[in-house]
Amino acid sequence: MTGNPSRIRPGLHASLRDHFGDRYSTAAAVRDHHGKDDSHHPAIPPDGVVFAHSTEDVAFTVRSCARHATPVIPFGAGSSIEGHVQAVRGGISIDMSGMNRVLAIRPEDLDATVEAGVTRMRLEGELRGTGLFFPVDPGADATLGGMAATAASGTTTVRYGAMRDNVISLTAVLANGEVVRTGGRARKSSAGYDLTNLLVGSEGTLGVITELTVRLHPVPEAMAAAVCAFPGMEEAVRSVVEAVQLGIPVARAELLDATAMRAVNGHSGFACVESPTLFFEFHGSEEEVRSHGALIEEISRGLGGTAFAYARRQRERARLWKARHDAYPALLGLRPGCHGLTTDVCVPVSRLARCIAESEEDMKTASMPWGVVGHVGDGNFHAVFIIDPNSETELAEAEAINERIVRRALAMEGTCTGEHGVGMGKMRYLRDEFGAAGLAAMRAVKAALDPQGIMNPGKVVG
Amino acid sequence: MTGNPSRIRPGLHASLRDHFGDRYSTAAAVRDHHGKDDSHHPAIPPDGVVFAHSTEDVAFTVRSCARHATPVIPFGAGSSIEGHVQAVRGGISIDMSGMNRVLAIRPEDLDATVEAGVTRMRLEGELRGTGLFFPVDPGADATLGGMAATAASGTTTVRYGAMRDNVISLTAVLANGEVVRTGGRARKSSAGYDLTNLLVGSEGTLGVITELTVRLHPVPEAMAAAVCAFPGMEEAVRSVVEAVQLGIPVARAELLDATAMRAVNGHSGFACVESPTLFFEFHGSEEEVRSHGALIEEISRGLGGTAFAYARRQRERARLWKARHDAYPALLGLRPGCHGLTTDVCVPVSRLARCIAESEEDMKTASMPWGVVGHVGDGNFHAVFIIDPNSETELAEAEAINERIVRRALAMEGTCTGEHGVGMGKMRYLRDEFGAAGLAAMRAVKAALDPQGIMNPGKVVG
Numbered sequence: 001m002t003g004n005p006s007r008i009r010p011g012l013h014a015s016l017r018d019h020f021g022d023r024y025s026t027a028a029a030v031r032d033h034h035g036k037d038d039s040h041h042p043a044i045p046p047d048g049v050v051f052a053h054s055t056e057d058v059a060f061t062v063r064s065c066a067r068h069a070t071p072v073i074p075f076g077a078g079s080s081i082e083g084h085v086q087a088v089r090g091g092i093s094i095d096m097s098g099m100n101r102v103l104a105i106r107p108e109d110l111d112a113t114v115e116a117g118v119t120r121m122r123l124e125g126e127l128r129g130t131g132l133f134f135p136v137d138p139g140a141d142a143t144l145g146g147m148a149a150t151a152a153s154g155t156t157t158v159r160y161g162a163m164r165d166n167v168i169s170l171t172a173v174l175a176n177g178e179v180v181r182t183g184g185r186a187r188k189s190s191a192g193y194d195l196t197n198l199l200v201g202s203e204g205t206l207g208v209i210t211e212l213t214v215r216l217h218p219v220p221e222a223m224a225a226a227v228c229a230f231p232g233m234e235e236a237v238r239s240v241v242e243a244v245q246l247g248i249p250v251a252r253a254e255l256l257d258a259t260a261m262r263a264v265n266g267h268s269g270f271a272c273v274e275s276p277t278l279f280f281e282f283h284g285s286e287e288e289v290r291s292h293g294a295l296i297e298e299i300s301r302g303l304g305g306t307a308f309a310y311a312r313r314q315r316e317r318a319r320l321w322k323a324r325h326d327a328y329p330a331l332l333g334l335r336p337g338c339h340g341l342t343t344d345v346c347v348p349v350s351r352l353a354r355c356i357a358e359s360e361e362d363m364k365t366a367s368m369p370w371g372v373v374g375h376v377g378d379g380n381f382h383a384v385f386i387i388d389p390n391s392e393t394e395l396a397e398a399e400a401i402n403e404r405i406v407r408r409a410l411a412m413e414g415t416c417t418g419e420h421g422v423g424m425g426k427m428r429y430l431r432d433e434f435g436a437a438g439l440a441a442m443r444a445v446k447a448a449l450d451p452q453g454i455m456n457p458g459k460v461v462g
Numbered sequence: 463m464t465g466n467p468s469r470i471r472p473g474l475h476a477s478l479r480d481h482f483g484d485r486y487s488t489a490a491a492v493r494d495h496h497g498k499d500d501s502h503h504p505a506i507p508p509d510g511v512v513f514a515h516s517t518e519d520v521a522f523t524v525r526s527c528a529r530h531a532t533p534v535i536p537f538g539a540g541s542s543i544e545g546h547v548q549a550v551r552g553g554i555s556i557d558m559s560g561m562n563r564v565l566a567i568r569p570e571d572l573d574a575t576v577e578a579g580v581t582r583m584r585l586e587g588e589l590r591g592t593g594l595f596f597p598v599d600p601g602a603d604a605t606l607g608g609m610a611a612t613a614a615s616g617t618t619t620v621r622y623g624a625m626r627d628n629v630i631s632l633t634a635v636l637a638n639g640e641v642v643r644t645g646g647r648a649r650k651s652s653a654g655y656d657l658t659n660l661l662v663g664s665e666g667t668l669g670v671i672t673e674l675t676v677r678l679h680p681v682p683e684a685m686a687a688a689v690c691a692f693p694g695m696e697e698a699v700r701s702v703v704e705a706v707q708l709g710i711p712v713a714r715a716e717l718l719d720a721t722a723m724r725a726v727n728g729h730s731g732f733a734c735v736e737s738p739t740l741f742f743e744f745h746g747s748e749e750e751v752r753s754h755g756a757l758i759e760e761i762s763r764g765l766g767g768t769a770f771a772y773a774r775r776q777r778e779r780a781r782l783w784k785a786r787h788d789a790y791p792a793l794l795g796l797r798p799g800c801h802g803l804t805t806d807v808c809v810p811v812s813r814l815a816r817c818i819a820e821s822e823e824d825m826k827t828a829s830m831p832w833g834v835v836g837h838v839g840d841g842n843f844h845a846v847f848i849i850d851p852n853s854e855t856e857l858a859e860a861e862a863i864n865e866r867i868v869r870r871a872l873a874m875e876g877t878c879t880g881e882h883g884v885g886m887g888k889m890r891y892l893r894d895e896f897g898a899a900g901l902a903a904m905r906a907v908k909a910a911l912d913p914q915g916i917m918n919p920g921k922v923v924g
Contacts, residue, residue: 106810106812108703108811110706110707110811150652151650151651164650164656174899174903178902178903180897180899180900181896181900182900183895184875184876184877185810185875185876186808186840186842186875187810187842188613188615188619188626188808189613189880190613190614190806190879190880190881190882190884191877191878191879191888191891191895192663192884192892192895192896192900192904192922193668193908194613194626194656194662195900195903197626197659197660198655198656198659198907201652201654201655202655206655218707245569245570246680247679287749288750291747291749344652346650346651347646348571348646348647348648348649349570350570350571378649378650379648379649380648380649380650410646412646413646413648414647415645415646415651415652416653418648418652422652422653422654426653429653430653430654433654434642434643434644434645434657435643437636437641437642438642438654440640441640441642444911445655445660445911446655447910449903460654
C-alpha cells in the first residue's frame with residue numbers, strides 16, 4: 001500500500017529536494033518502509049522522507065511543512081507497536097537514524113547527551129569500560145528519541161525507572177520550527193512548567209525530539225540472574241508482588257506464561273519447564289545479590305516455585321535475557337507469517353494477579369494463539385495475540401478482547417498503556433482513562449503548541 | 463499592608479458569602495495572614511479567603527471567580543519562600559488546610575491518597591506502624607499539595623527523589639472549574655500527555671491541586687546518621703560528590719557552612735565544631751548501613767574530614783535532623799527581626815564545589831550576615847541572606863548577589879531553582895534558563911489552560 005504522492009504540495013516537494021538533495025526521498029520503497037512499525041497496524045506510507053543529520057535539518061523540515069500545513073512524522077527505529085509512524089494524513093516522515101552521535105558521556109555527573117537517533121545498544125556499546133550503564137531496556141533496539149517519545153520502559157524499570165525517570169532534559173523542534181532545550185543537567189529543578197515530561201510520551205505530536213540528556217547508573221559490583229517455574233500464573237505474580245511490597249530491590253522480574261516458555265524453548269534452544277516462569281535479576285554488592293536472591297528464592301518456594309536456577313556468569317545471563325527479549329518474535333514464530341496484537345495494561349501491583357487471571361478467561365475465548373509476558377514488578381503485562389494479517393475477523397476478535405482487558409484495568413485504577421504508548425491503537429481509551437475534562441486539557445495543550453495540527457496527526461489526542 | 467477590598471466585584475463577594483457562610487472571610491487579619499509566606503517578599507493580601515473542605519468547594523470557588531474574571535490563589539501552610547501566595551493582582555485565596563483527610567493508605571501498593579491540605583508530618587503520623595514512610599522532606603511542615611505545586615524536594619531526595627518522583631497522580635480543579643484526575647495508581651503509564659507533571663511545579667498557575675496519590679517506601683531495616691566536620695567547603699562537597707559518583711546510596715547528605723553550624727549550635731544546644739559540616743544518613747539492612755557508613759567515612763577522612771560521629775539511636779537521629787531542619791530559623795536568629803532571602807540554584811554535581819566556591823566570593827561582599835546550607839548530593843545549595851526588612855539597600859544587595867549566583871549556575875547547565883519554585887522571585891530568570899522559545903511554549907500552555915489568566919497570576923510565567 002502506498003500513499004498518494006499528489007498530496008505533497010509541489011512547493012514543499014521542491015523546497016525539501018533543493019535543501020536536502022539525496023537526503024529527501026519519495027521512492028516507493030523508502031516511503032513504504034517508513035509507513036509501518038512492528039505491529040499489526042497496516043502500513044500508511046508518508047509522501048516523502050527526510051533523512052535528518054542535525055537539529056537544524058529537523059527545524060528546516062518542520063518550518064517547511066508548517067508553511068504548507070503538511071504533517072510531520074518522526075521515525076526512529078520503527079520498533080514501536082501502536083501505529084505511531086503511520087502517515088494517517090499523509091505528510092513528511094523525518095528519519096532520525098542518521099542523528100546517531102553520542103555527544104557527551106560524563107561519568108562525573110552520571111549523565112550522557114545523545115542525538116535522538118542513537119539506539120539503546122549503540123549507547124550501551126559507547127558506555128563499555130566506563131563503569132556506567134543506561135538502564136531502560138524495552139527489548140527492541142529502539143532509538144532513545146523514540147523511547148522518550150513513547151515514554152518507554154522495560155525489564156529493569158522495577159528497579160531503575162522508566163524513560164520518564166531517566167530523561168533529564170531534551171532538545172526538541174516545536175511545530176513553529178523553533179528549537180527548545182527543556183532544561184539543563186541539574187538532577188532536579190522547580191523552574192517553570194515541565195516541558196521535558198510534556199514531550200516525553202507525546203509521541204511526536206507536540207514536537208520532534210532531537211537530543212536527550214539521560215541519567216546513567218553505576219554498573220553494580222555483582223549481578224546474578226535466576227529462573228523459577230511455578231504451578232500457575234497467580235503464584236508467579238504473587239511472588240514478585242510480595243518482593244516489591246517488602247522493598248526487595250529486584251533489578252528485573254519478568255513473567256512468561258507456559259505458551260511464551262514453549263515459544264522461547266523453541267526459538268532460543270532452551271529446555272525449560274513449560275509452565276509460568278519468572279526471570280529475575282539481582283544487582284548490588286556480592287552480599288546484596290546473595291541476600292536478595294535468597295529472599296526471592298524463599299518467597300518463590302513458599303508459593304510453589306520449583307527449579308530455582310541461578311545464572312551468575314555474564315554469558316549465561318546474556319543468553320537468558322536475550323531469550324526473554326526474543327519472546328515476542330518467538331511467539332510470532334508459533335504461527336509463521338502472522339502479526340502480533342499486543343495489550344499493555346498496567347495496574348496497581350496488588351491487583352495484578354486478579355487482573356491477569358480474569359483477563360486470561362477472556363483470552364481463552366480467542367480463536368488464535370496467544371501468550372503472556374509481563375513486567376510483573378511494575379504491574380504491567382502484555383497479552384500477545386498472534387493474528388493472521390489478512391483476517392479482519394481475527395483482528396476484530398483480538399481488539400474486542402483487548403478492550404475488555406483495558407476496561408478491567410481502568411476499573412482497577414490502572415492505565416490502558418504501561419509503556420507502548422497510545423499511537424493510533426489506544427486513542428479510544430483516553431476519555432475513559434482521563435475523563436472528558438482531562439482529555440479536553442490535553443487537547444488544549446495540543447492546540448496551543450500545534451495550532452495547525454501538523455505534528456504526527458491522528459495519534460494520541462487526534 | 464492590606465489590599466483594596468473594592469477590587470472584589472460585589473456579585474462574587476455575595477456569591478461566595480452565600481455559598482460558604484463563615485467559611486468565606488474578608489476580615490483584614492485573615493486576609494493579611496493569607497498574603498504572605500516565609501520569605502522576604504512583602505505581604506500582598508487577597509480580597510477574600512475561602513476555607514475549602516472539598517474538591518467541590520474549590521471547583522465552586524474557581525467557577526465563581528472565572529465568571530468574574532477574578533484571580534484565585536491556593537494557600538497551603540504558607541511555608542513557601544518565593545512569594546507564591548501573594549495576591550499581586552488581588553483575588554480570592556483558597557485556604558486548603560481544611561482539606562486534611564488521609565483518604566487511603568495502601569501498604570499492598572506502597573501508595574497513599576491524601577487531600578492537598580494534609581501536611582507532611584500529619585501523613586508521617588498516619589503512617590506510623592505501617593512499616594512505610596513518605597520520603598520527601600523539605601524541612602517545613604508544608605502541605606503535600608503545596609509541595610507538589612512547587613515541585614519541592616528535601617534532605618532525602620538524593621536517595622528517594624523529589625515530589626516529581628513521588629507523586630503518582632493528582633486531582634485538580636482547572637481554570638474552567640472542571641475537575642481532572644490526571645491518572646490512576648499504576649506505577650507507570652504511557653497514556654496521553656503527562657498532566658501530573660504539568661501540574662507538579664505549576665505553583666497554582668494551571669490549576670488547584672486538591673488530592674494527591676503518592677508513593678510510599680518501606681521503612682528501612684536499619685538507619686544511622688553521622689556528622690563529619692571538614693577543613694573547608696570544597697572538601698565537604700567533594701566527599702558527597704565522590705560518594706554519589708561511586709553509586710553509594712546515601713539517604714541524606716546535608717552540608718552546613720561554619721556560620722550555619724554556629725547558628726545551629728546556638729539554636730539547638732549543640733557543641734559541634736564550627737566549620738563546614740556534613741550530616742549523613744544511611745538506610746538499608748544492618749550490613750548495608752554499616753558498609754555505606756564505612757565507605758563514606760573512608761572518603762571523608764581522605765578529604766580531611768574529622769570528628770566522624772555516628773548517631774544510631776532513633777532519638778539521637780531525630781535530634782540531629784531537627785537541628786538540621788532548624789538551620790533556617792537558627793540563621794534568622796543570628797539577627798533578630800530580620801527576614802531571609804534564600805538562593806536555590808542546582809547544578810550538575812561535578813560543578814557544585816566550584817559553583818559554591820565562586821559564589822562564596824560574591825557572598826563575602828555582602829554587608830549583612832549569611833550562611834550556606836546544601837543538599838549536596840543533588841547539586842543544590844542555599845545561601846541564606848539575613849536582611850533587614852526595612853532596608854531597600856540590603857534587599858537590592860542580596861538580590862544582586864543572587865543574580866550573580868543564578869547566572870553562574872545557568873552557565874554551568876544548572877537551574878535557578880532546585881526546589882523552591884519560581885514564584886514572584888525568579889520569573890526574571892526563566893528566559894535565560896529556557897530561551898525565548900521555551901518560555902513562549904510555557905506561556906502558550908498557560909494561555910491554553912487559563913485563557914483569562916485568573917490562576918495565581920503574576921507567578922512563574924506572568
